[in-house]
Amino acid sequence: MNRLLFEKTGDAVWLSHLDLMRVFQRAFKRADIMIWHSQGFSPRAYVSIALPLPVGSESGCEILDFEIQDGSVDLAKLPALLNRTMPAGIRVLEAYESAVKIKHLTRLRAQITLEYDRGIPEQAGRAIAELFSGGPVLVKKRTKSGGEAELDLKPMIFSLSLREASAQELELTALVSAQNPSCNPQLLVNAIETHLPEQKPDFARIKRLEIYDEQGNPFR
Amino acid sequence: MTDQFHRLLMRVQKPARYVGGEYNQIIKDKTDVDVRVAFCFPDTYEIGMSNIGMRILYGVMNEMPGVWCERVFAPWGDMEDEMRAHDLPLWALESHDAVKDFDLVAFTLGYEMCYSNVLNMLELAQIPLLAKERDGLENIVFAGGVCAVNSEPLADFIDFFSIGEGEESTPEIIECYRAAKKKGLTKQEFLHEVAKIEGVYVPSLYTHTYYEDGTLAAITPEPGAPERVKKRIVQDLNTAYFPTKTIVPSTQIVHDRSNLEIFRGCIRGCRFCQAGFCYRPIRAKSADVLCKQAIESLEDSGNSEITLASLSTSDYRELEALADGLLEYCEPRKINLSLPSLRADNFSRELMMRIQKVRKSGLTFAPEAGTQRLRDAINKNVTEEEILSTCATAFSGGWNSVKLYFMLGLPTETDEDVVGIAELVYKILQVWRENGSGKKRGLSINLATAYFVPKPFTPFQWAAQITPEEYLRRVHLLQANLHAKCVDYRYHESDLSRLESVMARGDRRVGQALLEAHRLGCRLDGWDEYFDYEKWLEAFRRAGIDPDFYTTRGFAADELLPWQTIDVGVTTKFLLHEREKALRSESTPDCRTHCNGCGARMLSERRLCDESPAV
Ligand code: SF4
Numbered sequence: 073m074n075r076l077l078f079e080k081t082g083d084a085v086w087l088s089h090l091d092l093m094r095v096f097q098r099a100f101k102r103a104d105i106m107i108w109h110s111q112g113f114s115p116r117a118y119v120s121i122a123l124p125l126p127v128g129s130e131s132g133c134e135i136l137d138f139e140i141q142d143g144s145v146d147l148a149k150l151p152a153l154l155n156r157t158m159p160a161g162i163r164v165l166e167a168y169e170s171a172v173k174i175k176h177l178t179r180l181r182a183q184i185t186l187e188y189d190r191g192i193p194e195q196a197g198r199a200i201a202e203l204f205s206g207g208p209v210l211v212k213k214r215t216k217s218g219g220e221a222e223l224d225l226k227p228m229i230f231s232l233s234l235r236e237a238s239a240q241e242l243e244l245t246a247l248v249s250a251q252n253p254s255c256n257p258q259l260l261v262n263a264i265e266t267h268l269p270e271q272k273p274d275f276a277r278i279k280r281l282e283i284y285d286e287q288g289n290p291f292r
Numbered sequence: 293m294t295d296q297f298h299r300l301l302m303r304v305q306k307p308a309r310y311v312g313g314e315y316n317q318i319i320k321d322k323t324d325v326d327v328r329v330a331f332c333f334p335d336t337y338e339i340g341m342s343n344i345g346m347r348i349l350y351g352v353m354n355e356m357p358g359v360w361c362e363r364v365f366a367p368w369g370d371m372e373d374e375m376r377a378h379d380l381p382l383w384a385l386e387s388h389d390a391v392k393d394f395d396l397v398a399f400t401l402g403y404e405m406c407y408s409n410v411l412n413m414l415e416l417a418q419i420p421l422l423a424k425e426r427d428g429l430e431n432i433v434f435a436g437g438v439c440a441v442n443s444e445p446l447a448d449f450i451d452f453f454s455i456g457e458g459e460e461s462t463p464e465i466i467e468c469y470r471a472a473k474k475k476g477l478t479k480q481e482f483l484h485e486v487a488k489i490e491g492v493y494v495p496s497l498y499t500h501t502y503y504e505d506g507t508l509a510a511i512t513p514e515p516g517a518p519e520r521v522k523k524r525i526v527q528d529l530n531t532a533y534f535p536t537k538t539i540v541p542s543t544q545i546v547h548d549r550s551n552l553e554i555f556r557g558c559i560r561g562c563r564f565c566q567a568g569f570c571y572r573p574i575r576a577k578s579a580d581v582l583c584k585q586a587i588e589s590l591e592d593s594g595n596s597e598i599t600l601a602s603l604s605t606s607d608y609r610e611l612e613a614l615a616d617g618l619l620e621y622c623e624p625r626k627i628n629l630s631l632p633s634l635r636a637d638n639f640s641r642e643l644m645m646r647i648q649k650v651r652k653s654g655l656t657f658a659p660e661a662g663t664q665r666l667r668d669a670i671n672k673n674v675t676e677e678e679i680l681s682t683c684a685t686a687f688s689g690g691w692n693s694v695k696l697y698f699m700l701g702l703p704t705e706t707d708e709d710v711v712g713i714a715e716l717v718y719k720i721l722q723v724w725r726e727n728g729s730g731k732k733r734g735l736s737i738n739l740a741t742a743y744f745v746p747k748p749f750t751p752f753q754w755a756a757q758i759t760p761e762e763y764l765r766r767v768h769l770l771q772a773n774l775h776a777k778c779v780d781y782r783y784h785e786s787d788l789s790r791l792e793s794v795m796a797r798g799d800r801r802v803g804q805a806l807l808e809a810h811r812l813g814c815r816l817d818g819w820d821e822y823f824d825y826e827k828w829l830e831a832f833r834r835a836g837i838d839p840d841f842y843t844t845r846g847f848a849a850d851e852l853l854p855w856q857t858i859d860v861g862v863t864t865k866f867l868l869h870e871r872e873k874a875l876r877s878e879s880t881p882d883c884r885t886h887c888n889g890c891g892a893r894m895l896s897e898r899r900l901c902d903e904s905p906a907v
Contacts, residue, residue: 084542086307091543098315098540098594101625109626117596128302157594159542160313187293240293275299 074147076136076154077166077292080125084161089124095159096121096136102157103150108139122174123250123283126258131280135177135291170292177250177291179230179284182257184244185237186264186273192242196271197234200244203267204232204260211262225263228255242273250283297388300374308543309337310371312363312385315540316592318350319386320360327470329353329361330384330394330417334401334409335818337365341539342547344601345437346400349458351535359466362386362394366409366815367416369822375416382417391417396432396469399450401439404795405788405817407446407806410435412815414449421807423451423496429473429482434465440493441523441570442748442855445795445802447495451479452486454493455858456523457556459533461491487517491524498857500800506841508799508852522859523570525895529556529577536588540595549597549630550589552582554614557892558603559883559902563671563874564660564702566747567603569862572892574883574902579610583617590627597628605631607884609903615643632656655686658697661705662712669704669877671870676716680723687727693736694720700766700783701744701758703874710766713741714773721776739774739781741767743789747796748855749862751870756846757793760786787825788817793843799854802842805835863891 076096080087087095097117100107107117122135150167158164188196203209209225228249237243248255261276283291301307331350333340340346340363353361362384367375374380381390391397397419399410414421419431426433435446436454443453454461465486472482487494497517503509513519526532541548557574558567577585586598598618602608615629622629631643657679661667664676683694698713717737724735743763746755758766767783774781794802809831816822832839847853849868866889873880880888883902887893893901 083311083313086301086311087542088306088308091308094544095542097596101590101594101596102592104591106625127307157315159315159540189293275294275302277294 073137073170074139074145075168075170075292076138076150076164077168078134078136078162078164079130079132080134080162081130081132082161084159085128085130087159087162088127089121092121092162093119095162096138099154099157100138103153105145105150106141106143108141120174122177123180123254125280126256126278129257129278129280133180133280133283133290135174135283137174166292168292172285172292175251176285177283178252178286179247179288180250181245181247181281181284183279183281184246184257184260185277185279186242186244186261187275187277188240188242189274191239192236193271196242196268197236199268199271200242200264201232201234203263204229209263209267211259211266213259223259225255225259228253229260245281247284296378296380297383300371300378300380304371304374305368306543309365310367310385312388314542316537317386317539318354318360318362320354322360322387325358325360327356327359327396327466327473328394329359329396329398329466330364330391331361332364332391332397332399332410332413333366334399334406334413335366335816336368337541337543338545339818340365341541341545342551343400343402344551344553345402345458347535347538347551348533349398349400349436349462351538352459352462352533353466355533356463356466358470360386362389364391364413364417366413369816372412372416372815382413392419392431395430395473396434396466399433399435399437401435401437401443401446403818404439404792406439407795408809408814408817410446411449411806411810415810421449421810423449426451427479429469429477429479432469432479432482436462438567438570439796441566441858441860442796442798443493443495444500444800444854445798445806447800448803448807450495452483452492452494454524455491455521456860457526458524459526461489461524464489465492484516490522493521493858495800500854502801507848508854511852511857513857520857520859523861523895525573525861526556526575527897529553529575530581534585536585537592538589540593547599548595549599549628550586550593550595551599551601552586552589553577554582554600554602554605554608556602557902559607560604560673561671561870561880561882561888561890562660562673563669563751563870564699564744564747565603566750569749569867569890569892570860571603572861572890572901573896575896576608576610576903579614579617582614583621586618587621590621590625596626597630598622599630599632601632607882611643655683655691655693656695656697657682659716660697660699661702661709662698662714662716663709665877666702666705666709666712668879669874670702671874671879673879673882676719679716680719683720683723684727687724687735688729690729692724692728692733693738695738696720696740698739698741699744700741700770701763703752703755704877705766707766707769710769711773713739713770717774717779718776721778735778737776737779739779741770741781741783743784743786745789745793745796748853749858749860749867751867751874753797753853753867754847754849754851754871757790757843759844760790763789787828788823790839790843791817791825791828794839797842797847797854799842801835801837805831805837808832808834861890861892861895866890 096119120137147167151164154164213223215221230247232246235243265272285291434452435450440453483494497514499512501509555576557572660672746752812827
């Protein structure tokens with residue numbers, strides 16, 4: 073399997089998962105690399121992007137798998153080749169072969185910046201730390217069937233740290249479960265909004281920092 | 293900290309359409325730029341980015357040193373609400389700068405129902421709506437596109453119009469503006485200067501007066517303004533500017549593919565078709581040039597589909613060579629070639645079978661009318677025999693769906709013509725029974741009828757539109773005659789077509805209704821989610837305008853028409869002659885059989901039309 077590691081920053085955070093697949097399908101074509109196509113009525117160049125990133129989040133560690141249809145490709149030169157024609161904010165960092173299956177991508181570290189326009193409330197740091205170090209952290213989650221379900225975040229958060237990045241920004245760094253079950257970092261913000269309405273930020277910015285396998289090594 | 297704009301984007305649908313940043317967008321250094329153009333498409337990003345004209349002119353303007361042209365689209369309703377709530381002015385995608393800080397604000401007008409968006413976008417940009425309320429050289433608003441041929445409903449809002457093809461006139465306009473800015477001209481002085489450019493129409497230089505019965509009495513140009521404004525054309529499409537390196541949207545748009553225009557104009561002369569007359573004379577691009585441009589466009593964009601655009605693809609002389617050349621490139625690369633507007637003739641049938649190898653697209657016919665008599669009257673040169681034999685070939689080749697398009701309310705239409713549509717559908721079904729393969733899945737026929745809207749610069753420009761009630765009666769008559777289950781019949785709502793009819797042939801007074809409609813909140817009228825007919829009716833009431841005056845009344849042959857100042861090359865005499873033939877159900881041969889003397893070839897420097905000297 074051929075794999076790309078890429079980042080999604082700036083205005084590219086607004087691209088959806090589907091958009092991103094289009095972007096890469098076209099970028100491969102532009103680079104004259106014929107990747108494997110799905111069969112059927114209208115064949116599509118097949119690319120697979122692990123763990124869809126929520127729209128609006130940044131990431132420095134996105135993974136895309138692809139297969140070459142004809143010929144070969146010089147993986148060492150591929151990042152530069154693709155980056156020549158990428159939209160702003162998408163940058164391929166590495167291209168390599170990998171035998172590691174996506175199911176081994178189990179954890180991810182995310183940075184959640186809580187923005188308080190009128191300054192961080194005095195109690196915020198302590199209250200938030202307590203919320204996540206105590207008992208169950210229940211949040212409401214929409215289910216696939218359209219209903220709502222209660223979800224406990226606690227077992228999905230492996231570690232969490234807090235830091236005042238500025239007078240208005242409280243930075244939360246969390247290591248969470250990436251798959252089975254998956255914990256969207258936005259849920260941590262929802263938990264704060266639900267349980268600590270006084271400490272509700274005006275805005276929360278989320279960035280995926282790194283992904284890991286079961287052993288705690290960066291997933292590649 | 294995150295800015296307001298970013299926070300709003302978090303809350304709206306499809307935020308990617310508001311930020312630009314796509315591959316091939318043009319970014320310039322503001323210190324090298326002395327003219328900034330905000331190029332506005334009065335509809336959403338998804339529609340606007342599919343527009344070939346906008347891509348061409350974006351390229352044309354950005355080729356000019358010192359000029360930076362950026363894109364602006366109409367926001368969707370959720371974004372508009374956020375903008376209004378947070379006082380965020382409309383911005384351009386490339387720089388994210390506010391449109392109100394631009395020198396020139398250009399609109400492209402592709403269809404009448406975008407007019408309310410023009411007003412709404414100006415307001416969202418925080419630019420005064422009325423041309424007379426904007427004094428300086430900042431925010432000069434101009435517009436082009438096919439609707440500019442009758443721009444009177446927008447005359448109060450737009451400073452000037454660019455009539456015809458903009459590849460050559462747009463740079464002239466920008467240079468004129470640049471000079472005016474340098475010389476410190478007043479807006480009035482600039483408008484007089486720009487009016488000297490051929491193809492530029494400055495509505496404020498013309499006074500329209502009316503008779504008591506409401507019809508137009510006179511159009512009086514100010515001294516110095518031309519009596520008539522002649523449409524601009526590109527003389528040679530082979531050498532005309534065409535961008536093969538264009539913006540590749542990162543998010544899905546309506547026509548998500550490369551797009552090549554193979555020729556302009558049309559040899560057919562269908563009497564209802566505004567484009568067919570307004571894009572004359574007929575000029576083609578050579579197959580060599582097209583192949584080269586197609587390959588360049590595909591290689592640069594990475595698109596997996598290319599479409600060949602024209603009003604009637606089958607009439608392109610080198611179609612076979614072009615299709616061969618393109619298929620040779622496309623097939624091994626799994627690129628779809630799509631050829632819309634193919635006629636139902638023999639050659640097209642074969643070609644259709646060949647492209648089927650790449651993609652199986654639906655079979656589409658637009659006979660427009662149900663009987664040969666009416667097809668002759670509208671000069672739609674397609675016979676029942678052609679349709680049926682194309683269907684036969686296609687059905688035996690595995691196709692099992694047909695799309696059929698008709699119009700109701702065409703001049704001279706009778707009930708017999710309406711029922712004729714049902715009869716044609718029935719005959720297609722018979723052909724399926726005899727030729728269909730894979731019968732298990734059955735045939736599906738999608739039948740659609742539109743409510744005929746008479747357009748300026750066509751032989752039907754004087755015609756009365758039938759009333760909405762009569763239109764619905766014909767819809768029901770047709771419905772009652774359709775029996776087969778496999779027919780899915782859809783008809784256009786009458787409301788939108790009635791409004792379109794008012795805008796298409798409206799005069800300056802209609803601008804007041806447009807303003808009232810805007811004040812009542814009308815925008816995005818092309819979208820069911822937003823179109824609100826009641827508001828429009830209220831707007832007409834408030835403006836004291838009777839829509840019927842422009843729709844069902846019809847215009848007298850000797851009446852002064854609001855769009856008379858514009859000269860698209862086709863003479864009124866010719867249009868009148870065609871109208872008479874229509875009333876006699878008499879067809880006119882296509883321009884390749886012989887030139888019918890419409891006048892359009894006089895726009896060509898060498899008096900040529902359709903590559904051969906016209907007689
Ligand atoms: S000038 Fe003659 S050939 Fe050309 S479009 Fe007019 S009628 Fe047709």
